[in-house]
Amino acid sequence: MKTGFYNISVLYGASPRGTFKSGSAMMQLDVLENAYLIVVDGTIVELGTLDSEGLKSYTVSQSGEGSFKQSQFPSPESTINKSEADLKKDVEIFQSIEKTSSEKTPLKAEAGEMESKNLELSEIHWIDLQGAEIMPGLVDSHTHIVFAAPRHEEFALRIQGATYEEIAAAGGGILNSAKKLRIALEDQLFEDASARVKLMMQWGTTTLEIKSGYGLSVDSELKMLRVIKRLKSNFPIHIKATFLGAHAFPMEFKERREDYIDLILRDMLPQVVAEELADHIDVFCDEGFFTPEQTERILIKAEQYGLPAKIHGNELGLTGGVQVGVKHGAWSVDHLEHCSELEMELFKQTNGATIPVALPGTSYFLGIPFAPTRKMIDFGLPVALATDFNPGSSPVASLQTVCALACTQMKMMPQEAFHAVTCNAARALRMENEVGSLAVGMSADFLVMRSTDSVKTIPYYLGQNQVLHTYCKGRRVASSALNS
């Protein structure tokens, strides 16, 4: 199926395939104006501007001389001015993915007027985006959205002054989630997580990493990972799974921590690999959780299985997470609420092999320091941002909200935040050749935006969804209600 999108006032993220941006380059937006995009089987095969010389066959001029006239473009059913009822239906569109074909009208134009690189224009179904701006679908590289219950009781305790560590020591926190997850039914976990994925899609997420880590036993970790596997096959977006058995020490191993690590290495990891349930492994390397030495034991074993690493590090202090992550080629070290120049230098030496990922939702929600991303970017690092969506420390589904926090609290510029949730986040998953930018050969994941200057309005309109329609692999997979 060939689909064309035209009448795009600004296309953001028109960077070459494989791009991620470091330091001052994060301010540079790559844009096309008056753009079009052609998609075949979910992949971008062509994009450009309608009035560029090299694409004269596509030029829309007032006179129509030397090109086909504007009126020769189809006037398909609008993708923008849909009724409320239609929009509600659209949100469920991933359940009947073929539905989008009804909105397409073949282009009527004479053959000689339009030579397009190996594509017969007459075979293309064109969609008029009516002057909207588009940008790449957002990439959330760090979430924990499979969980059994919210933890708003702990939220209330924290308001009254309890710390995250105190709550964790009293059996709350991750262990509280683990207790509830162990008795939860797989179907219920899937249903609940599905609702969260739908919400995230409405807010523009088209690539999503999901971690296990509330199971903390062989059966429950596998249960979580199977739920993630089901999400992968039931949703049209890109989903990656991370095995996080080393999220915390379960109660029964509190006094014999090495035994729990043995359980991970001997029983969990081989099964996770055998059932192909994970794309990466993660370890919570921090004060009161896993030491750098324990983390290293796990990473060495994972390396033998060919499982790349991601690390939860330096949330609670300068605790060695960056050092052990960089040493073992982790694709990212995430959190970094504490990050000195020494750690920044280590990141820099990897030349983008290990991406620093900040999670401002967690800092905001727990009232802990924000990661020093201003300094990191000035230091030349390719910073990424993620939601860390989880029931205890960041019940934040929206990367748009994360961008707002990054700008107001961490003094990142809107352009920097944009790259941190698109191409740099893609790099944190080593998917920068597939998602995070709009270029030939990349997945056609893009967002139809509500306003102009949308890179700047995302962090500005805090809590207001700037995404009108979410497209993934060339098809509309979600829409947000109008007038919200």
Ligand SMILES: [Zn+2]
């Ligand atoms: Zn996390």
